Amino acid sequence: MTTIANLKDLVTQNVRSSGIAFAFIVIVGMFAFMTDGRLLSPGNLSNLVLQYSYILILAIGMLIVIVGGHIDLSVGSVVALTGAIAAVVVVREGFPWWVGALAAIAAGLLIGVWQGFWVAYVGIPAFIVTLAGMLLFRGLTLLVLSNMSLSPFPGEYGQIGRGFLNGLLGGYGYDTFTLVIFGIAVVGYAVAAYRNRRAKLSYNQDVEAIWLFAAKIVLVAAVVMWFAWQLATSRGLPIVLIVLAALIIAYTMITKHSIFGRHVYAIGGNLAAAQLSGVRVKRVNFLIFLNMGFLASIAGIVFSSRSNAAQPGAGEMFELDAIAACFIGGAAVTGGIGTIPGAMIGGLIMAVMSNGMSLLGVDQSVQQVVKGLVLLLAVGFDIWNKKRAGARTS
Known part of the structure; x- marks a missing residue:
């Protein structure tokens, strides 16, 4: 009875994260059944990684923006502009591919400096600054590209968003290298989870029973490992998945264990208390938007690489997909709450729904309706959950 009670308490305390993970499993199962397994086929899973990686990259930065109590409506336009700058440098001017990538990143950082300055030091709300940025950077994209697409990129640049690593360790109808990399990742996850459990026990915090943990x-x-097998039997390990995994690990560490991460949560949770505690609010807000510009430039590189072109209309609605991923993944509307893994699950839910409906031949307009309803329900659940928590404590 004690074990059951502990399990119930853990589920109750983590209803938001547990609920979103359960919802993800249900959605995957539903679309796998409706598509006769095509959703989970090796080729389609590889395509899922390639098609939605840039949204997940944007969601990492957007999560930090939302946790800090802000919003960024300009990231889609920044994706278009940074991709356009890379194309001008590489395709039009003939520089090596890596020079174009560095130019795109530099542009993203400058955009982050620009928006961070207006938000942090001038005091204009981020909604207004980034709304202006959405228009400004889209217009600059049209000017840079002369309102025309620019392509193709050289093969090396294209490998960023479309390339695979395979055959490095040989294989027998599958890619051994992919399985080894994922195996190492699983071991790393298990070790990190065990160390985290021991740390909680040392501080007399509640943890799940050992059997549940195992x-x-x-x-x-x-x-x-099942996912790894699907990739290994298809085209191998997508290069962009390595980039995404590195960003997820790095930003999970930053949000959980760095001073900057703690200050972001403090500002979003209670601005007045953060100021009284000595948090340098202006500096943190500036860094939030500097970081968003950097990640938007990475997404711009990945998207232009996958598209093999820089297009004036690139990145449209990307900001809404990134915002939806964060809110569906558990970020609070009022700031101060949210995790990188949660945002990734939220992004994957959006990806699976879009891909599944496309496989079923659902009209694009209907897909937008479904996504909007899912976002509304996710935010509604967040508000309801807060009211219920407040009623229990009052």
Whole structure:
């Protein structure tokens, strides 16, 4: 009875994260059934990684923006502008591919400096600054490209968003290298989870029973290695997945264990308390938008690489997809709450729904209706959950 009670308490305390993980499993299962398994086929899973990686990259930066109590409506336009700058440098001017990538990143950082200055030091709300940025950077994209698409990129640049690593360790109808990399990742996850559990025990914090902990590790390992097998039997390990994984690991560490991360949560949770505690609010807000500009430039490189072109209309609605991923993944509308893994799950839910409906031949307009309803329900659940928590404490 004690074990059952502890399990119930853990589920209750983590209803938001548990609920979104369960919803993701249900949505995947539903679309897998409706598409006769095509959703989970090796080729389609590879395409899912390539098609939605840039949204997940944007969601990482957007999560930090939202946790800090802001919003950024300009990221889609920044994706278009940074991709356009890379194309001008590489395609039109003939510089090496890496020079174009560096130019795109530099442009993203400058955009972050520009928007961070107006938000942090002038005091204009981020909604207004980034709304202006959405128009400004879209117009600059049209000027840079002379309102025409620019292509093609050289093969090396295209490998960023479309390339695969395979055959490095040989294989027998599958890519061994992919399985090894994912196996190492599973071991790393298990070790990190065990160390985290021991740390909680040392501070007398509640943890799940050991059998439940072990079951969770085994389940995660099984799902991850199944996904690895699907990739290994298709085209191998997507290069962009390595980039995305590195960003997820780095920003999870930053948000959980760095001073900057703690200050972002403090500002979003209670601005007045953060100021009284000595948090340098202006500096943190500036860094939030500098970081968003950097990640938007990475997404711009990935998207232009996958498209093999810089287009004036690139990145349209990307900001809404990134925002939706964060809110569906558990970020609070009022700031101060949200995690990188949660945003990734939210982004994957959007990706699976879009891909599944496309496989079923659902009209694009209907897809937009479904996404809008899912976002509304996710935010509504967040508000309801807060009211329920407030009623319990009052």
